[in-house]
Amino acid sequence: MTSRVYAVPEPRTRISFNKDWKFFLGDEPNAKSSSFNDLKWRKLTLPHDWSIEGKFDEKNPAKPEGGGLPTGIGWYRKEFTAPANFKNRLITVEFDGVYKNSEVWINGQYLGKRPYGYSSFSYEISKFLKTGKNSVAVKVDNSAQPDSRWYSGSGIYRNVWLTSAAAVSVKCNGVFVKTTVTSGDKGQSIENRILSPVESLASIAVDIELENKFKAKGNYKILTTIFDDKGLKIVQKQWRISVDQNTSKLVTNGLDIANPKLWSVERPVMYKLVTEIMQADGKIIDSYTTPFGIREFNFDAQKGFSLNGKAMKILGVCLHHDLGALGAAVNVRAMERQLEIMKAMGVNAIRTAHNPPAPEFLDLCDKMGFLVMDEAFDMWVKKKTKNDYHLNFPEWHKSDLEDMIKRDRNHPSIILWSIGNEIREQFDSTGVALTKELVGIVKNLDKTRPVISALTETKAEKNFIYQANALDIYGLNYNHKLYKDFPTNYPGVKFLATETTSALETRGFYDTADTIRRWPKDGKTKFTEGNKEWSASAYDNVSAYWGSTHEETWAAAKKYDHVAGLFVWTGFDYLGEPLPYPWPARSSYFGIVDLAGFPKDSYYMYQSEWTNKPVLHILPHWNWKQGKSVEVWAYYNKADEVELYLNGKSLGKRSKHGDDLHVLWKVPFEPGTLKAVSRKNGKDILVREVKTAGKPAKIELIADRKNIKADGKDLSFVTVRILDAAGNVVPDADNLVDFKLDGVGFIAGVDNGFQASLEPFKANYRKAFHGVCLAIVQSTEKTGTIKLTASSAGLSPSSIIIKTGK
Numbered sequence: 036m037t038s039r040v041y042a043v044p045e046p047r048t049r050i051s052f053n054k055d056w057k058f059f060l061g062d063e064p065n066a067k068s069s070s071f072n073d074l075k076w077r078k079l080t081l082p083h084d085w086s087i088e089g090k091f092d093e094k095n096p097a098k099p100e101g102g103g104l105p106t107g108i109g110w111y112r113k114e115f116t117a118p119a120n121f122k123n124r125l126i127t128v129e130f131d132g133v134y135k136n137s138e139v140w141i142n143g144q145y146l147g148k149r150p151y152g153y154s155s156f157s158y159e160i161s162k163f164l165k166t167g168k169n170s171v172a173v174k175v176d177n178s179a180q181p182d183s184r185w186y187s188g189s190g191i192y193r194n195v196w197l198t199s200a201a202a203v204s205v206k207c208n209g210v211f212v213k214t215t216v217t218s219g220d221k222g223q224s225i226e227n228r229i230l231s232p233v234e235s236l237a238s239i240a241v242d243i244e245l246e247n248k249f250k251a252k253g254n255y256k257i258l259t260t261i262f263d264d265k266g267l268k269i270v271q272k273q274w275r276i277s278v279d280q281n282t283s284k285l286v287t288n289g290l291d292i293a294n295p296k297l298w299s300v301e302r303p304v305m306y307k308l309v310t311e312i313m314q315a316d317g318k319i320i321d322s323y324t325t326p327f328g329i330r331e332f333n334f335d336a337q338k339g340f341s342l343n344g345k346a347m348k349i350l351g352v353c354l355h356h357d358l359g360a361l362g363a364a365v366n367v368r369a370m371e372r373q374l375e376i377m378k379a380m381g382v383n384a385i386r387t388a389h390n391p392p393a394p395e396f397l398d399l400c401d402k403m404g405f406l407v408m409d410e411a412f413d414m415w416v417k418k419k420t421k422n423d424y425h426l427n428f429p430e431w432h433k434s435d436l437e438d439m440i441k442r443d444r445n446h447p448s449i450i451l452w453s454i455g456n457e458i459r460e461q462f463d464s465t466g467v468a469l470t471k472e473l474v475g476i477v478k479n480l481d482k483t484r485p486v487i488s489a490l491t492e493t494k495a496e497k498n499f500i501y502q503a504n505a506l507d508i509y510g511l512n513y514n515h516k517l518y519k520d521f522p523t524n525y526p527g528v529k530f531l532a533t534e535t536t537s538a539l540e541t542r543g544f545y546d547t548a549d550t551i552r553r554w555p556k557d558g559k560t561k562f563t564e565g566n567k568e569w570s571a572s573a574y575d576n577v578s579a580y581w582g583s584t585h586e587e588t589w590a591a592a593k594k595y596d597h598v599a600g601l602f603v604w605t606g607f608d609y610l611g612e613p614l615p616y617p618w619p620a621r622s623s624y625f626g627i628v629d630l631a632g633f634p635k636d637s638y639y640m641y642q643s644e645w646t647n648k649p650v651l652h653i654l655p656h657w658n659w660k661q662g663k664s665v666e667v668w669a670y671y672n673k674a675d676e677v678e679l680y681l682n683g684k685s686l687g688k689r690s691k692h693g694d695d696l697h698v699l700w701k702v703p704f705e706p707g708t709l710k711a712v713s714r715k716n717g718k719d720i721l722v723r724e725v726k727t728a729g730k731p732a733k734i735e736l737i738a739d740r741k742n743i744k745a746d747g748k749d750l751s752f753v754t755v756r757i758l759d760a761a762g763n764v765v766p767d768a769d770n771l772v773d774f775k776l777d778g779v780g781f782i783a784g785v786d787n788g789f790q791a792s793l794e795p796f797k798a799n800y801r802k803a804f805h806g807v808c809l810a811i812v813q814s815t816e817k818t819g820t821i822k823l824t825a826s827s828a829g830l831s832p833s834s835i836i837i838k839t840g841k
């Protein structure tokens with residue numbers, strides 16, 4: 036195979052190490068040797084998740100709870116040419132995440148292992164490199180199952196980087212930028228002040244960890260320069276230091292920014308700190324960039340959360356890391372699309388359930404304006420599944436937690452460190468010491484953010500994590516009926532609803548009931564309700580017994596200022612945890628949006644409450660049996676009332692009162708057009724129509740983007756709609772759609788959001804589900820056009836052109 040030459044000009048480079056890997060699914064212990072012949076192995080580009088490529092099978096050891104896909108052992112190898120000047124430099128290979136139990140060799144030499152699949156880690160490889168050809172081998176062992184309560188993915192599923200730095204340089208994740216905002220004209224004595232008059236000031240305290248691997252003690256200058264969001268240099272400071280051979284050193288300094296532009300969810304302004312090391316002869320030998328933001332936030336026991344002095348509620352969702360049909364393999368556009376969909380719903384915060392996310396996810400949150408609760412663990416010493424991280428916690432928790440904090444602490448988006456979700460140690464006295472230890476680890480590295488844990492034991496005296504008295508905020512999962520009296524029961528304690536709801540819904544499936552269903556009913560009764568469609572009603576009338584409907588919890592959370600905010604379980608459906616259904620269900624029903632990215636109706640309830648844009652959404656579809664009494668719901672805002680018409684005849688006006696979050700009509704079905712009009716002071720605001728659809732006649736393709744980058748990574752998400760002859764979506768259409776792709780791209784995945792579909796995600800076909808499915812088109816590195824054609828027996832086909840450019 037060709038071996039790529041990595042040119043590494045000074046002062047520092049960090050380049051993608053994703054290309055030209057070889058992969059073998061199975062165990063091949065000899066593959067660590069540099070002379071191993073991997074010619075027959077599959078060639079691929081990282082990030083890669085082999086589980087998502089596999090077949091669903093009830094017998095797969097990960098079980099339906101883990102997504103029902105294969106796991107096992109896999110090997111990766113890569114040959115590359117060492118950078119020309121590697122002997123005088125620090126060459127490091129950085130892994131953003133490998134699921135799991137990775138072991139790495141370079142030229143047959145063992146570098147180490149990393150059990151936790153969500154940690155980022157690196158190895159310094161300079162001393163193992165040879166002139167010319169080198170090989171790196173990675174064993175990934177995800178064979179001990181069950182290992183997770185949700186789908187983890189398997190493989191080198193995040194990015195890999197090769198860094199080259201000078202012998203004296205800034206350590207990886209070695210810069211910590213702490214910002215404090217002070218108001219008023221306090222800037223008179225401040226050096227570096229460039230703007231006048233100074234209305235506000237940000238003090239920037241910078242900690243820099245330097246290392247000198249092998250150079251004799253020397254004198255250097257450190258230069259720190261801050262650039263604003265436009266790339267303009269706004270302040271610089273330099274000072275002298277000396278670093279002894281074979282040591283690392285922590286240096287700290289401070290700079291000030293006059294009239295800082297604050298980071299907020301509406302205006303997420305980012306600054307950049309560049310740290311340079313200058314030799315005595317004036318040569319810059321290292322340059323290390325740290326993006327950061329300036330913001331202040333506060334949690335208050337009575338008033339809740341505020342950002343930059345402005346009260347706001349944390350309107351959050353929990354997200355697992357999988358990207359639906361793409362599995363766990365990191366793709367920036369797929370993550371960005373998820374966040375765009377959340378933003379449009381009004382979400383302003385994400386909880387990374389229940390593990391550290393990909394670094395690019397946090398970059399997106401910084402850039403797009405999301406607050407983040409960054410979570411470390413789902414278990415400590417006590418297990419949740421047989422082979423989960425509890426096996427590694429005793430030996431690894433310190434490194435895993437420290438590495439998360441050090442990697443992530445410059446992100447302005449992060450406002451909370453979570454040391455764990457529903458940790459079993461909350462129920463016994465071992466929780467006290469562990470909580471203190473973990474909080475101590477965090478505070479030692481970052482005192483600027485509160486530490487929280489998502490708790491379920493609601494009795495203070497019985498909750499040993501709470502009893503440790505070390506957490507800054509009480510994080511409660513579920514139990515929305517306790518919100519009201521929280522200030523009485525926990526006087527002076529800050530409060531956040533760290534996880535809520537767990538409503539169950541299938542997009543496009545409607546089933547009315549006089550009472551709200553709890554599926555399962557309790558912890559003891561076997562689940563036998565449900566339906567042969569393996570679906571849960573999208574009327575927001577089903578939830579897990581420990582949870583609530585979307586409306587129940589939101590109505591409670593919005594009422595009380597002392598509830599700083601909430602994180603709804605979950606923003607998107609995710610692979611695994613298909614509660615309450617048994618196989619073939621294999622992905623969750625909890626999402627506000629389905630696995631393919633299509634919103635369920637509750638999305639619009641939140642949009643009507645959480646955004647300022649005018650909303651009117653009606654449900655369900657309008658294809659029923661003649662005479663059936665159908666509940667028609669409307670979510671709306673910015674209006675006093677909604678009037679509903681069937682075939683031009685008014686069915687009456689409705690308005691929300693008290694805690695109402697929707698209005699409803701009971702309508703005897705007759706085919707035709709259902710029309711809703713929202714009005715304010717008698718003036719029409721919005722109109723929505725839904726029509727009875729006829730038989731499937733044609734296919735419509737809608738791409739979220741028709742111009743994408745020819746970078747081999749960018750994606751166009753193409754929605755496939757099955758329409759009747761008049762152009763209405765056919766709500767029960769399940770036609771099998773075949774895809775043909777010509778040009779400079781490929782189909783990265785297909786999906787339809789159905790939680791119990793056993794069709795593969797990597798395919799060129801998909802059945803529609805409630806009238807729609809999705810094809811994800813990925814670019815290559817060639818510029819040109821991609822033509823996607825969708826066809827289905829008996830329907831007129833459809834094509835779409837996507838252009839790729841540099």
Ligand code: GAL
Nearest residue numbers: 456457512534537579604612
């Ligand atoms: C919570 C748990 C989540 C998920 C959810 C499902 O208790 O923290 O990870 O399992 O239940 O309702």
